[in-house]
Amino acid sequence: MSEELMPDKNGRFGIYGGRYVAETLVPALEELSDQYELIKKDNKFIEEFRSDLAHYVGRPSPLYFAKRWTELLGGAKIYLKREDLNHTGAHKINNTVGQILLAKHMGKKRIIAETGAGQHGVATASVAARHGLECIVYMGEEDIKRQSLNVFRIKLLGAKVVGVSSGTSTLKDAMNEAMRDWVTNVDDTYYIIGSVAGPHPYPQIVRDFNAVVGEEVLEQSQIEIGKDPDVLVACVGGGSNAMGLFYPFIEKKNVRLVGVEAGGLGLSTGKHAAPLNDGKQGVLHGMRTYLMQDESGQVTETHSVSAGLDYPGVGPEHAWLKDIGRAEYVTADDEQALEAFKELTRVEGIMPALETAHGIAHVKELAPTMNKDQSIVVNVSGRGDKDINTVASIEGIEL
Amino acid sequence: MSSRIKEIFSRVKTENRKALINYIVSGDPNIETTLDIMNAMVEEGVDIIELGVPFSDPMAEGVSIQKGHERALENGTSLRDTFKLVEKFRETNIETAIVFMGYMNTFESLGAQEFMIEADKVGLDGILIVDMPPEESSDFTKYAEERSIDIIRLIAPTTSSARSKIICSQASGYIYYISVKGITGAGNLDAEDVKINVKELKQHTNLPIAIGFGIKDSASASSVKEVADGIVVGSVFVDLIGEGGDILKKVKDKTKELSEALS
Numbered sequence: 165m166s167e168e169l170m171p172d173k174n175g176r177f178g179i180y181g182g183r184y185v186a187e188t189l190v191p192a193l194e195e196l197s198d199q200y201e202l203i204k205k206d207n208k209f210i211e212e213f214r215s216d217l218a219h220y221v222g223r224p225s226p227l228y229f230a231k232r233w234t235e236l237l238g239g240a241k242i243y244l245k246r247e248d249l250n251h252t253g254a255h256k257i258n259n260t261v262g263q264i265l266l267a268k269h270m271g272k273k274r275i276i277a278e279t280g281a282g283q284h285g286v287a288t289a290s291v292a293a294r295h296g297l298e299c300i301v302y303m304g305e306e307d308i309k310r311q312s313l314n315v316f317r318i319k320l321l322g323a324k325v326v327g328v329s330s331g332t333s334t335l336k337d338a339m340n341e342a343m344r345d346w347v348t349n350v351d352d353t354y355y356i357i358g359s360v361a362g363p364h365p366y367p368q369i370v371r372d373f374n375a376v377v378g379e380e381v382l383e384q385s386q387i388e389i390g391k392d393p394d395v396l397v398a399c400v401g402g403g404s405n406a407m408g409l410f411y412p413f414i415e416k417k418n419v420r421l422v423g424v425e426a427g428g429l430g431l432s433t434g435k436h437a438a439p440l441n442d443g444k445q446g447v448l449h450g451m452r453t454y455l456m457q458d459e460s461g462q463v464t465e466t467h468s469v470s471a472g473l474d475y476p477g478v479g480p481e482h483a484w485l486k487d488i489g490r491a492e493y494v495t496a497d498d499e500q501a502l503e504a505f506k507e508l509t510r511v512e513g514i515m516p517a518l519e520t521a522h523g524i525a526h527v528k529e530l531a532p533t534m535n536k537d538q539s540i541v542v543n544v545s546g547r548g549d550k551d552i553n554t555v556a557s558i559e560g561i562e563l
Numbered sequence: 564m565s566s567r568i569k570e571i572f573s574r575v576k577t578e579n580r581k582a583l584i585n586y587i588v589s590g591d592p593n594i595e596t597t598l599d600i601m602n603a604m605v606e607e608g609v610d611i612i613e614l615g616v617p618f619s620d621p622m623a624e625g626v627s628i629q630k631g632h633e634r635a636l637e638n639g640t641s642l643r644d645t646f647k648l649v650e651k652f653r654e655t656n657i658e659t660a661i662v663f664m665g666y667m668n669t670f671e672s673l674g675a676q677e678f679m680i681e682a683d684k685v686g687l688d689g690i691l692i693v694d695m696p697p698e699e700s701s702d703f704t705k706y707a708e709e710r711s712i713d714i715i716r717l718i719a720p721t722t723s724s725a726r727s728k729i730i731c732s733q734a735s736g737y738i739y740y741i742s743v744k745g746i747t748g749a750g751n752l753d754a755e756d757v758k759i760n761v762k763e764l765k766q767h768t769n770l771p772i773a774i775g776f777g778i779k780d781s782a783s784a785s786s787v788k789e790v791a792d793g794i795v796v797g798s799v800f801v802d803l804i805g806e807g808g809d810i811l812k813k814v815k816d817k818t819k820e821l822s823e824a825l826s
Contacts (some may be wrong), residue, residue, distance in 0.1 A: 174698060184667055184694040186623040188719035188744055191726065330629055331619060340622050347623065348745040350721060447667040447694065448620060460641040461672030462619040 170481065175364020178487060180480035183363040185450045189343075192350050197365040199270050204372065209265060216261045217376060220294070221251045223258075225377075227384035227541065233511045240395070240534035242527060243388060243541045245381055247405065248516065254546030255377060255405045256287040260356055262373035264291040267354035274353040275299045278342040280307055280335030280401070281472030281519060282314025283546055284358030289323035299323035302342045304334040307471045314550050332465050335401075335475045339449050359402025360479030363450025367479050374408025381541055382412050389539050395420040395530065398543040399522040400493065401437065401473035403482045405545035410491060420492070423482060424526045426468035427495035437466035439478050440486050440493040448476065453483045469498040469554065470518035472546075496525035502558065504528055505548060517546035518554065567660045567688045568713055568736045571610050572771040572792055581788050581825040583608060584773055585818060586664065586797030588615035588631035590640025591804055594648055600804070601652055603811045605659050608822030613691065613795065616645055616665030623693045625748030631801040642669050642678075646685050653686040662689040662715060662736070667699075675702035679710045689713030689736045697733045704733070713737075720744050720760060724767075731768035737793060738772045740764060745776065748798030752777035754786035761790040781824035788825055796821055 175181050175197075183193055203209045217223040225246045234242045247255040260277075267275060275292045277299070279285030285301040292299035301318050305327045308315050318325050331337040339362070346355040357366045360374075378396075385393050396413060398406035400423035410421045428436030436442065439454040446455035448463055456464045456476035468474045485491035496504070501518060504525035509515045516524055520543070527542050534540070548555075556563050575582045585604050589597055601612055615621075617635035621628065642665075649661050663670075663682075670678060670692055682690070689712060695703065697716065707714050713736025718727055721744060731738060742757045743749045761772055774787050775795030784794045796817075803813040 182699055183696065184699050185696065186693050186719070186741075187696055187717040187730070188623075188721050188741060190696050190698075191719075191721040191723060330633070336620065340620055343622050344625075344746045348749065350744055447671065449622070450694065455668070457668065457672075459672065460643070461669040462617075462636065463668070464619075 170484070171364060171368055175368070177481045177484035180452050180483040181364055181367055182452050183450060184447045184452065185363045186347065188347050188350065189363070193363055193365065200266060200365055200369055203266055203269055209269070212265060213262050217258065221257050221261060222249065223376065224380045225249050227381060227388050229388060230512050233508065234531070236511055237528060237531040239531040239536065240538040240540050241389070241536070242531055243393065243539060244514065245377060245409065245541055245543045247377060248514070248520070248544045248547035252283070252287050252290050253549065254283040254287065254517065255374060255408060255543070256284045256358060257290065258376055258408065259358065259370050259373040259404065260284070260287040260291045263356045263369065264295055267356070268295060270354065272352060272354035273297065274349060275356060276302070276342050276345050276353055277356045277358060278302045278335065278338040279358060280338070280474060281470065281517070282307070282311040282318065282550060283472065285318045285325070286314055286321070288356050288358070289318045289321035292323060293321045300326060300345065302326050302328055302338040302345070304332070304338050305329045306333040307335065310471050310554055311550060312553065334466070335471070336463065343449070359404040360407045360481060361402040361449060361451060361477060367451065367481055370404050371407045371411055371481060374404050375411045377405070377408040377543065378410060378412035381409060385541065392416060392419050393541040394534065394538040395422055395540045397422045397424065397523050397527055397530070397540055399424050399473060399519050399545060400440070400478060400482060401426065401475050401519060402477070403479035405543050407479055407481055409543045414490060421485070421490065422526065423491055423493045424522045425493055425495045426470060426473035426522055427497035428467040430497050431495055435467040436495065437468040437473050437475060438495045439476060440482060441495050451477070451480045453477050453480045469501060470522070472517070472519040473522065494526055496522040500525040502555065505555065509548070514544065515548035516544050517548050518551045520545045568611065571660055572737065575610060581791055582610040582773065582793030583818070583822045583825055584611040584613060584793050584795040585609045585800055586613040586615060586795060587800050587804065588617060588628065588635045589645040589648055590617055590635035590638060591631040591801065592634055593638050594640055594644055596810065598648060598651055599811055600814050603815050604818045605656060607815050607818035609659065609818055611660040611662060611793070613662045613664045613797070614645060616642055616663050616669050618666040618669050621666060623746055625746040625798060627748045627798040627802045627805070630805055634805065642673060646681050649687055650685040660688040662691055663687060664691040664693065667692050667694050670703070675706050679706035679712055682712050683710040687712060689715050691715040691717070691739060693717070697730055715739050717741055718764060720756065724763065727764055728767045731770065734768070734770060736770070738764065738768060738770050739795065740772050740774045741776050742774050742787065743777045747776055749777045752783055757787045758790045781820050784821055784824045794821070794825060
């Protein structure tokens with residue numbers, strides 16, 4: 165089967181994906197699929213999307229050679245894909261720029277979103293403000309505490325933040341609540357999901373709108389490196405920045421794809437957010453995928469220092485890429501991520517988001533094992549300003 | 564089709580009334596009390612009991628039923644406990660039908676085949692997996708048919724006529740018509756809309772049609788009963804259980820109010 169055709173017409177990546185939702189939402193998802201299939205071939209839409217990526221987001225983002233860091237690690241050449249330089253500070257804006265155009269095309273007046281670290285909330289609130297649409301962002305109470313800066317940004321952008329205190333009060337519960345809102349207001353509301361997760365067609369839509377990252381790397385690596393990179397590395401929570409980077413390379417079998425999950429306090433402690441490494445197949449949020457769950461099928465609490473990776477599931481395409489062996493999935497724990505956060509900041513003057521720092525942490529291990537004529541591209545999915553409070557409090561510093 | 568569900572609907576028809584279907588969460592507030600609640604409901608005329616199987620992420624539920632799931636999970640109630648509950652209930656009751664209502668991930672934790680073997684053994688009559696639309700249901704459908712366990716299907720106000728036909732052709736037991744666009748316990752029931760939609764739905768199926776979501780008292784039950792074969796009431800019971808106090812009396816009074824409204 166050609167990988168280009170994924171997902172299949174039922175929204176499946178192998179056995180993963182699908183559309184496991186209550187009946188009320190099935191017709192809405194069918195309509196979304198139909199509209200998306202039409203719009204993605206529409207030249208006017210493609211032009212508008214590209215123009216927004218250039219002038220509103222600031223694309224293309226640079227592929228930056230991390231010279232000092234490469235020398236420090238003493239192995240493969242390391243290139244940073246600078247998604248942190250995008251407007252609003254992360255890759256999340258790529259998807260929201262695309263989906264808001266789709267929402268407008270479908271005549272929807274009200275935008276809802278879930279957010280963990282707050283980056284998707286900020287990105288959604290920004291495009292909603294720009295298009296003059298009402299916007300409601302669901303966010304776990306726990307994350308509201310960890311990411312107060314982004315909460316305030318979302319409010320300044322004119323969106324409403326709704327705290328979610330059910331379950332574990334994190335990203336997964338915010339997504340449950342956004343789904344409940346959508347099912348109640350399905351006629352006039354568009355739900356902008358922020359990751360390559362959820363029921364079909366979301367994993368496909370979010371992947372396609374983020375694929376610009378990998379497409380740029382395809383071209384930039386010919387210029388900057390002179391050939392394809394040997395390895396692509398990206399952190400994986402739901403998996404949108406990784407999918408965006410990986411997707412255009414799936415058929416390039418000479419390029420290794422490595423996703424880095426949140427190891428939390430360590431895989432062996434069970435306190436982590438690494439379903440691809442230590443979870444099993446299940447169904448949550450409308451998709452079949454790898455899940456953190458107990459024997460009775462209850463979704464278990466996750467742990468990660470980064471709110472954006474603190475999610476018990478993962479995009480179904482990652483589950484499939486793991487099973488067919490096309491991509492590898494490893495972990496970096498909280499401590500490694502914090503160390504990597506500091507190292508990149510001091511050596512390159514680039515402060516990554518704590519989510520991104522998990523990918524950076526793996527590069528620290530991987531690069532020294534590779535030759536100097538080899539190269540790694542790591543996706544700097546977001547910038548670290550939002551995490552200052554978290555890092556300070558871990559160090560016992562009061563700001 | 565499960566003989567029990569079939570018999571219930573033909574019996575209520577000859578009695579010229581509508582079936583009362585009550586929903587509660589298994590293990591809320593604990594599994595022993597759930598058994599007492601079931602028996603109390605039977606005394607006051609419930610016909611079918613939908614037992615919610617507790618899940619950590621009950622996406623289609625409003626706040627009331629979410630809290631019921633949380634209370635049941637706090638005391639560790641699992642799918643296996645819920646099967647045992649039915650086994651115990653069947654020691655004294657073979658008339659009231661029992662349907663499990665819940666989410667795919669907990670049902671799958673046992674595997675579709677083992678689930679249906681167990682269901683058959685304890686005397687379960689049907690299942691309603693909220694996040695299992697017809698497109699995603701192959702295994703459960705296959706093993707349910709082998710053992711005459713009904714697969715109750717949802718139809719929503721958003722479901723097109725063409726899609727309704729397909730869903731009806733795959734359903735058994737009864738059709739659960741979701742009366743509002745929304746989550747359980749929603750407050751925006753529009754009886755006139757429901758009547759129009761259910762009348763249309765009846766052209767696609769001979770199965771009984773139960774109406775649920777947003778029905779909480781005799782007035783709301785009466786407002787839609789003329790087009791229904793059964794009425795599902797859930798959130799209000801879960802709220803009463805959550806309040807505490809003399810739960811059994813509260814549940815009995817509410818069941819009585821509803822069953823009288825449907826007579």
